[in-house]
Amino acid sequence: MADVHALAAALDEATRDVRAIPKLTGRTPLDVATAYAVQRAGIERRRRRGERLAGVKMGFTSRAKMVQMGVDDVIWGLLTDGMAAGPSVDVSRLVHPRIEPEIAYLIGREVRSAAEVESAVAGVAVGFEVLDSRYEDFAFTLPDVIADNASAARFGVGAWHAPRDLSNAGLLLEIDGRPVQTGSSAAILGDPARSLRAAARLALGAGMTLEPGWIVLAGAATAAVPLPKDAHVRVVGAGLGAVEVTT
Numbered sequence: 255m256a257d258v259h260a261l262a263a264a265l266d267e268a269t270r271d272v273r274a275i276p277k278l279t280g281r282t283p284l285d286v287a288t289a290y291a292v293q294r295a296g297i298e299r300r301r302r303r304g305e306r307l308a309g310v311k312m313g314f315t316s317r318a319k320m321v322q323m324g325v326d327d328v329i330w331g332l333l334t335d336g337m338a339a340g341p342s343v344d345v346s347r348l349v350h351p352r353i354e355p356e357i358a359y360l361i362g363r364e365v366r367s368a369a370e371v372e373s374a375v376a377g378v379a380v381g382f383e384v385l386d387s388r389y390e391d392f393a394f395t396l397p398d399v400i401a402d403n404a405s406a407a408r409f410g411v412g413a414w415h416a417p418r419d420l421s422n423a424g425l426l427l428e429i430d431g432r433p434v435q436t437g438s439s440a441a442i443l444g445d446p447a448r449s450l451r452a453a454a455r456l457a458l459g460a461g462m463t464l465e466p467g468w469i470v471l472a473g474a475a476t477a478a479v480p481l482p483k484d485a486h487v488r489v490v491g492a493g494l495g496a497v498e499v500t501t
């Protein structure tokens with residue numbers, strides 16, 4: 255039997271010490287349900303330190319990401335206010351960070367069923383997620399990455415816009431003025447609204463509800479790229495403006 259709290263502590267300490275550890279499945283068998291219990295225990299550790307839940311992130315919602323990471327199932331993780339990026343991200347606090355463009359939804363009221371989630375959306379924005387696997391070489395199996403809160407590290411969103419059809423919005427990721435990834439929101443399960451519904455369903459299935467003020471990151475439309483030091487990153491979403499961050 256995996257010791258959920260010991261595994262959560264190992265990941266949490268690796269995060270705080272900025273140190274990669276061998277993947278958990280190398281030493282203990284881990285199924286998906288136990289992996290989510292480890293994820294939740296890790297979030298509880300953050301909450302005990304005063305962090306507050308800020309939303310949900312979806313992962314592996316696009317082919318590009320599944321192929322890049324060699325996994326083939328949608329996963330989710332939790333965001334806290336301690337992960338909010340601000341105008342800059344200190345990459346010295348991260349092991350091997352990568353950045354990817356995202357579509358973000360702002361939840362306007364409590365979501366009690368997946369069917370009502372779209373009507374609960376108060377805004378949409380272009381965003382980014384900085385991933386930082388706590389595992390050596392950024393290599394993991396599906397249960398490993400679930401336990402590691404889907405590699406969540408930092409996130410940022412641009413200005414909120416009125417909810418709209420985002421089934422085919424262009425996304426561009428620039429580093430130091432150079433385009434490094436381009437994609438379409440259509441790459442996110444055909445429509446990021448599907449990812450939003452999945453987020454609501456998964457949260458409800460785990461006994462949680464999406465809360466007013468929470469952000470849902472629908473998942474990347476492109477592969478993630480290494481986030482270097484002293485970089486200026488700009489993510490542009492067609493019709494959604496841009497969000498920028500420096501390192």
Ligand code: OOG
Pocket residue numbers: 311312313314315316319323354383385387399404405472473474
């Ligand atoms: C896991 C997180 C994947 C996405 O958008 O697909 C993810 C990883 O690639 O490390 O957030």
